[in-house]
Amino acid sequence: MRVVVIGSGAGGLTVASNLRKYSKEVEITVFTMEDKVAYSPCAIPYVIGGDIDSFEEIVMHTPEYYGKHGINIVTESEVLEVASSQNLIKYRLINGDESAPELITLKYDYLVIATGGYPFIPPVEGNDLEGVFKVRTIEDGAKIKEWSKTSSKAVIVGAGAIGLELGYGLKQIGIEVSVTEMLPQVLPRSLDPDMALKVQEYLEGQGVRIILNNALTKIVGVDVAEEAVVGDIKMDADLVILSTGVRPSIELAKQAGCNIGDMGVVVNERMETSVSNIYAVGDCVEVHDGITGQKTLSPFGTTAVRQGKVAAKNLAGKDAVFRPVLNSVVSKIGELEVGAVGLTEESAKMNGIEVVVGKSQALTRARYYPGCKPIDTKLICGLDGTILGCQIIAKETVAERVDTMAMAIAKQVKCNEITEMEFSYAPPVSMVVDPAVMAAEDALKKLSS
Amino acid sequence: MRVVVIGSGAGGLTVASNLRKYSKEVEITVFTMEDKVAYSPCAIPYVIGGDIDSFEEIVMHTPEYYGKHGINIVTESEVLEVASSQNLIKYRLINGDESAPELITLKYDYLVIATGGYPFIPPVEGNDLEGVFKVRTIEDGAKIKEWSKTSSKAVIVGAGAIGLELGYGLKQIGIEVSVTEMLPQVLPRSLDPDMALKVQEYLEGQGVRIILNNALTKIVGVDVAEEAVVGDIKMDADLVILSTGVRPSIELAKQAGCNIGDMGVVVNERMETSVSNIYAVGDCVEVHDGITGQKTLSPFGTTAVRQGKVAAKNLAGKDAVFRPVLNSVVSKIGELEVGAVGLTEESAKMNGIEVVVGKSQALTRARYYPGCKPIDTKLICGLDGTILGCQIIAKETVAERVDTMAMAIAKQVKCNEITEMEFSYAPPVSMVVDPAVMAAEDALKKLSS
Numbered sequence: 039m040r041v042v043v044i045g046s047g048a049g050g051l052t053v054a055s056n057l058r059k060y061s062k063e064v065e066i067t068v069f070t071m072e073d074k075v076a077y078s079p080c081a082i083p084y085v086i087g088g089d090i091d092s093f094e095e096i097v098m099h100t101p102e103y104y105g106k107h108g109i110n111i112v113t114e115s116e117v118l119e120v121a122s123s124q125n126l127i128k129y130r131l132i133n134g135d136e137s138a139p140e141l142i143t144l145k146y147d148y149l150v151i152a153t154g155g156y157p158f159i160p161p162v163e164g165n166d167l168e169g170v171f172k173v174r175t176i177e178d179g180a181k182i183k184e185w186s187k188t189s190s191k192a193v194i195v196g197a198g199a200i201g202l203e204l205g206y207g208l209k210q211i212g213i214e215v216s217v218t219e220m221l222p223q224v225l226p227r228s229l230d231p232d233m234a235l236k237v238q239e240y241l242e243g244q245g246v247r248i249i250l251n252n253a254l255t256k257i258v259g260v261d262v263a264e265e266a267v268v269g270d271i272k273m274d275a276d277l278v279i280l281s282t283g284v285r286p287s288i289e290l291a292k293q294a295g296c297n298i299g300d301m302g303v304v305v306n307e308r309m310e311t312s313v314s315n316i317y318a319v320g321d322c323v324e325v326h327d328g329i330t331g332q333k334t335l336s337p338f339g340t341t342a343v344r345q346g347k348v349a350a351k352n353l354a355g356k357d358a359v360f361r362p363v364l365n366s367v368v369s370k371i372g373e374l375e376v377g378a379v380g381l382t383e384e385s386a387k388m389n390g391i392e393v394v395v396g397k398s399q400a401l402t403r404a405r406y407y408p409g410c411k412p413i414d415t416k417l418i419c420g421l422d423g424t425i426l427g428c429q430i431i432a433k434e435t436v437a438e439r440v441d442t443m444a445m446a447i448a449k450q451v452k453c454n455e456i457t458e459m460e461f462s463y464a465p466p467v468s469m470v471v472d473p474a475v476m477a478a479e480d481a482l483k484k485l486s487s
Numbered sequence: 488m489r490v491v492v493i494g495s496g497a498g499g500l501t502v503a504s505n506l507r508k509y510s511k512e513v514e515i516t517v518f519t520m521e522d523k524v525a526y527s528p529c530a531i532p533y534v535i536g537g538d539i540d541s542f543e544e545i546v547m548h549t550p551e552y553y554g555k556h557g558i559n560i561v562t563e564s565e566v567l568e569v570a571s572s573q574n575l576i577k578y579r580l581i582n583g584d585e586s587a588p589e590l591i592t593l594k595y596d597y598l599v600i601a602t603g604g605y606p607f608i609p610p611v612e613g614n615d616l617e618g619v620f621k622v623r624t625i626e627d628g629a630k631i632k633e634w635s636k637t638s639s640k641a642v643i644v645g646a647g648a649i650g651l652e653l654g655y656g657l658k659q660i661g662i663e664v665s666v667t668e669m670l671p672q673v674l675p676r677s678l679d680p681d682m683a684l685k686v687q688e689y690l691e692g693q694g695v696r697i698i699l700n701n702a703l704t705k706i707v708g709v710d711v712a713e714e715a716v717v718g719d720i721k722m723d724a725d726l727v728i729l730s731t732g733v734r735p736s737i738e739l740a741k742q743a744g745c746n747i748g749d750m751g752v753v754v755n756e757r758m759e760t761s762v763s764n765i766y767a768v769g770d771c772v773e774v775h776d777g778i779t780g781q782k783t784l785s786p787f788g789t790t791a792v793r794q795g796k797v798a799a800k801n802l803a804g805k806d807a808v809f810r811p812v813l814n815s816v817v818s819k820i821g822e823l824e825v826g827a828v829g830l831t832e833e834s835a836k837m838n839g840i841e842v843v844v845g846k847s848q849a850l851t852r853a854r855y856y857p858g859c860k861p862i863d864t865k866l867i868c869g870l871d872g873t874i875l876g877c878q879i880i881a882k883e884t885v886a887e888r889v890d891t892m893a894m895a896i897a898k899q900v901k902c903n904e905i906t907e908m909e910f911s912y913a914p915p916v917s918m919v920v921d922p923a924v925m926a927a928e929d930a931l932k933k934l935s936s
Contacts, residue, residue, distance in 0.1 A: 048919065078853060081914040089915070095855040096914070199913075339919050340912040347906075361907055368911035377911050404527060406544040437916040438887030444909050445891055449898040457796075458810055460893050462817035462826050463789040464648075465530040465545075466538070467886040470497065470788050 039064045041353060042127060042146035044117050044290060046070035047079075048339040049320025050152030052346025053353070054109045060354035067110045067144065069117050069129055074176050075101055080339060082179035083200060084370075086186065087207020093176050093183075120149065120294035122313050148315050148353055151291045151303065152346070155284035155321035155337055160195065164257030170278045173200060182279065189213055189277040193266040195254045197224040199369040199376075201281035202237065205246045206372040213277070215246045218268040220253035228367050228378040233416055233429045240374050254282075284337055286322040299324045301333050307359040309349040317353065319345040328362035328448070329381050329426055330389045336363045366444045368437040375436035379444040380427030383418050393418050393426060396453065396481025400473035402434050404465035415477040417443070423452035423485055428474075443474065453478040453485065488513045490802060491576060491595035493566050493739060495519035496528075497788040498769025499601030501795025502802070503558045509803035516559045516593065518566050518578055523625050524550055529788060531628035532649060533819075535635065536656020542625050542632075569598065569743035571762050597764050597802055600740045600752065601795070604733035604770035604786055609644065613706030619727045622649060631728065638662055638726040642715040644703045645730035646673040648818035648825075651686065653728060654695045655821040662726070664695050667717040669702035677816050677827040682865055682878045689823050703731075733786055735771040748773045750782050756808040758798040766802065768794040777811035777897070778830050778875055779838045785812045815893045817886040824885035828893045829876030832867050842867050842875060845902065845930025849922035851883050853914035864926040866892075872901035872934055877923075892923065902927040902934065 041057060043050045046068050054066050068075075074097055081096040090096060101111040114133035118141065121128070126145045157172040159165055169189075171182050182204075186192070192208050194201045197219035205217040219226070223234040224241075238248050252269030257278055259265065266275040286302035296311035297304040301324035309317050320342040327334045341363060351358035368377035386393045396417040403410035413432035420426055428443035430436045446456065456478035463470050490506060492499045495517050503515050517524075523546055530545040539545060550560040563582035567590065570577070575594045606621040608614055618638075620631050631653075635641070641657050643650045646668035654666040668675070672683040673690075687697050701718030706727055708714065715724040735751035745760035746753040750773035758766050769791040776783045790812060800807035817826035835842045845866040852859035862881035869875055877892035879885045895905065905927035912919050 078855075078914050078919070080912070081853065081855065084856070084915060089857060090855055096853075098854075338912065340910065343919055344907065344909075364909050366909040366911040368913045368916055370913055370915035375916055379909070379911065404530065404545075405547075406527075406530065406539055407533070408538060435884055435887045437911045437913070438884045438891065440911045441908075441921070442887065442891040442894055444911070445894045445898070445900070448904075448908065449894070449900065451894070451898065455897075458793065459890075459897065460793075460813050460815040460828070461789065462815040462828065462886045462889045462893070463529070463787065464817045464819055464886065465527055466533060466819035467817055467824055470527070470792055472890070 039147045040145065041066050041148045041150065042144060043068040043150040043152055045152030045154055045320065046072065046075040046111060047152060047154045047320055047342060049154070049342035049346045050150065051076055052343045053150050053152065053319060053350045054104070055107070056347050056350030057353050058107055058109055060350065060356065066108065067112060069112050069115045071114065071116055071132065072175055072177065073113050073133070075099070075104070075111055075113065077176050078339070079174065079176070082173060082176065083203035083207045085179060086183050086204060087210045093180055096176070117290060120290050122294040122316060125315065148317065149294070150349060151294070151296070151311070151316060151318040151322060152320045153287040153290055153322045156287050157280065158283045158285050159280055160254045160282055162254055162256045164259060164263065165280070167257055167259045167263045168261055169259070169263035169276055170257055170280065172280050173204065174284070185277055186211065186213060191274045192216070192277040192279065193218060193273050193275040194279045194281060195266070195268070196281040196283065197248065198227060198281060198283065199225065199367070202241065202371045203369060204279060204281060205241060206244060209244060209246050216249060216273055217246060218249040218252055218254065220251070222251050224248060225376065228382070229376070229429055230383045230416065233414065233431060236414060236431050237371060237374060237376055240372065244372055284321060286335065288322055291318055291322065299333055301335050308352045309345055309360055310352070317349045319349050326362040328364045331362070334363070336365055338365070338367065340366070364444055364447055366440055368440055373433045374431060375433065376431050377436040377440035378427070378429045379440050380447045381418055382427055382429065386418060386426060391426070392421050394421065394481050394484040396477040396479070396484070398473045398476035398480060400476055401469055402432055403467055404469060407465050413473050415473045417453070417474070417477045417481055419453050419481045419485070421485070423454060423482070424450055425453065425456065439474065453481045457482065488596045489594065490515050490597045490599065491593060492517040492599040492601055494601030494603055494769065495521065495524040495560060496601060496603045496769055496791060498603070498791035498795045499599065500525055501792045502599050502601065502768060502799045503553070504556070505796050505799030506802055507556055507558055509799065509805070511557070515557065516561060518561050518564045520563065520565055520581065521624055521626065522562050522582070524548070524553070524560055524562065526625050527788070528623065528625070531622060531625065532652035532656045534628060535632050535653060536659045542629055545625070566739060569739050571743040571765060574764065597766065598743070599798060600743070600745070600760070600765060600767040600771060601769045602736040602739055602771045605736050606729065607732045607734050608729055609703045609731055611703055611705045613708060613712065614729070616706055616708045616712045617710055618708070618712035618725055619706055619729065621729050622653065623733070634726055635660065635662060640723045641726040641728065642667060642722050642724040643728045643730060644715070644717070645732065646697065647676060647730060647732065648674065648816070650730040651690065651820045652818060653730065654690065655693060658693060658695050665698055665722055666695060667698040667701055667703065669700070671700050673697060674825065677831070678825070678878055679832045679865065682863065682880060685863060685880050686820060686823060686825055689821065693821055733770060735784065737771055740767055740771065748782055750784050757801045758794055758809055759801070766798045768798050775811040777813045780811070783812070785814055787814070787816065813893055813896055815889055817889055822882045823880060824882065825880050826885040826889035827876070827878045828889050829896045830867055831876055831878065835867060835875060840875070841870050843870065843930050843933040845926040845928070845933070847922045847925035847929060849925055850918055851881055852916055853918060856914050862922050864922045866902070866923070866926045866930055868902050868930045868934070870934070872903060872931070873899055874902065874905065888923065902930045906931065
């Protein structure tokens with residue numbers, strides 16, 4: 039049996055390595071347009087900002103490593119066609135002579151489409167100037183890092199997690215930074231405006247300029263970027279980074295005849311597409327929201343890994359399903375950890391779900407223990423008290439606290455259960471009453487009034 | 488209505504302050520033998536070790552503060568009698584002339600017994616010498632801190648959390664320390680031997696001597712301690728600390744006619760004793776184990792707080808219940824955070840529950856992110872995969888990870904659900920596959936084989 043995987047991101051490589059665990063016989067070939075595989079794209083801003091010394095460090099394994107484990111990775115290759123009726127793909131090597139691309143044909147028994155996403159580039163004048171970068175691959179990151187050595191003024195377009203992480207990172211290495219966002223807040227996908235303001239104020243306190251409510255109009259320069267214009271605000275910029283979101287790469291799946299939904303490639307809970315021997319995983323597929331039931335995207339490494347495991351099990355004849363998502367996220371922006379899971383207050387409203395909100399301002403450790411840090415917690419609860427969402431900001435332990443709330447949301451825990459829950463306590467590491475309990479008590483007050 | 492509370496620990500004061508929130512009219516009087524209230528006993532080892540500058544810092548509020556909020560705290564007083572048939576108590580002030588204790592009578596409408604626990608003192612020769620200390624109150628702590636200034640060799644009897652925290656703390660201030668334990672491991676109540684060994688090795692690496700399998704035989708000295716003998720091992724010791732556990736203080740409850748169980752004062756889930764207008768909360772009561780259903784103790788500040796809230800609500804005419812416990816615990820021993828919740832492998836065996844164990848050795852953050860630390864995770868699962876217990880050791884984020892597993896155990900989550908769960912991910916704060924997921928996968932392998 040031969041399994042062909044298109045894409046070497048978290049999704050594709052998880053399928054490959056898990057499938058190899060279950061079966062020594064199956065032949066596994068992975069195609070990727072890149073020359074490096076098994077790296078963490080989420081770490082790119084931290085290499086640029088200097089927290090991590092080099093891009094080499096964020097690469098976990100080489101293609102040769104996979105080769106030794108019986109996974110054939112064809113780097114710098116482009117799959118141009120999927121002929122699903124004949125169970126074959128056609129690809130070419132792009133590391134050779136580009137002018138004479140020889141098409142090579144490969145048969146498959148099962149195909150896994152893990153083509154990921156591509157960065158959305160705002161269709162404005164000057165988006166192709168030198169000094170204008172997208173940020174998706176390790177190669178993009180290396181180019182930005184190199185360019186930043188001679189840069190003094192950067193404009194980052196898009197105030198999502200990557201944009202803010204990069205903003206802090208570039209400021210850290212001495213560059214004057216503006217982050218711009220067309221929406222009226224930073225982190226619009228994961229935070230409500232009240233919580234987003236705390237992140238904004240932190241970054242402004244660190245000297246990063248934040249411009250909201252303005253979309254990129256154009257980039258000005260002769261060959262090289264000199265100025266970025268958002269709305270009608272002009273800013274000198276010798277470095278412009280477009281972190282304006284990612285779109286699912288669905289072309290190959292479409293060509294293969296797979297159903298495409300409003301958001302991405304349609305898969306069932308076994309990660310099978312509508313074509314019987316084709317699976318799809320990762321940023322290219324659409325998933326269901328665990329609370330609203332609606333179709334959504336979940337372009338996160340963790341989601342890709344979980345989907346890859348499910349696909350691998352099913353390919354190996356086992357039985358596994360991928361559940362609707364809550365989209366747990368966390369980001370480290372400077373010293374600040376920002377995390378969220380489930381619905382925001384805003385997204386609840388947009389979905390017509392009535393909610394109450396509970397908030398707390400507390401500390402990560404006992405008040406008197408050196409190093410304790412302020413922590414802001416916001417819980418979003420349905421009118422029956424069920425926790426539907428959570429947002430947390432602090433300088434430590436946010437990811438783990440979000441995970442506890444993710445577990446609570448997944449198990450449909452109610453506010454009063456949170457207040458009764460046993461949070462572990464020792465003064466050097468926690469408060470005697472957990473910040474989440476305080477937020478739940480705040481929500482309960484509103485529910486009972 | 489007058490509510491009398493005996494005891495000003497976490498349980499007693501939580502009843503008082505929560506009851507005041509619900510009712511401005513009720514008269515609340517709290518009796519305590521101490522002169523300080525509202526401090527955190529769990530913080531005492533960290534003041535002794537110097538992490539916290541002084542005992543003043545761990546006191547949250549003064550008696551006067553409570554007085555201003557309409558809670559009358561009678562410090563340095565001893566309640567000698569509860570005459571429940573007449574709804575009255577008799578007490579004396581012990582801060583005055585001890586030779587002429589005047590008994591004062593006070594009527595109550597409701598009584599709350601929050602008498603806590605008393606330290607068990609091994610009945611051996613020399614346990615009353617100078618230089619021999621128990622560690623329960625802030626006064627005990629202050630005495631130890633004072634004595635430690637001229638001490639060079641300490642023996643701590645009992646390798647529970649307090650004993651180990653103190654052991655590290657005294658070593659930190661330059662004292663040669665041995666911690667002794669009659670059982671064959673450190674932290675016998677919360678960890679299995681394999682995990683306990685990691686804590687032991689860490690402490691030994693820090694220069695703390697650990698002696699297992701030996702109970703205290705005697706303490707030798709003329710007026711002042713000079714030597715501690717455990718089993719037949721003699722050790723020079725000018726400071727001996729008995730951290731040999733706590734027993735529920737049940738005398739007043741017994742005298743009041745409340746039913747006493749095998750472990751402590753019997754209460755229903757409303758925190759009512761068998762006497763109709765008497766409640767009991769905190770270390771003096773027995774509770775039910777959330778997994779085995781058996782009676783147990785839960786002598787933790789967090790438990791006392793949760794019980795105090797339940798009692799206050801019921802006293803205020805609301806309706807609240809206290810659920811069986813999982814005994815989430817966490818301790819910081821040097822740089823090490825050690826946490827546990829639910830059953831250990833050993834306690835499962837003792838209860839005749841067949842389990843499988845899943846373990847992982849992982850990192851707290853991405854491998855390449857500076858400051859990532861090793862983390863050991865152990866999950867204990869029933870044969871149907873249900874998570875019954877968890878033990879975690881690392882130098883950060885243990886408390887919060889234990890809380891996630893506490894939520895999982897409370898909601899009877901199974902191993903396969905853990906592997907499917909959405910843990911939040913960003914390289915600076917987490918691994919793409921959570922250590923708990925790795926441990927759950929390890930357990931699943933054993934369950935399916």
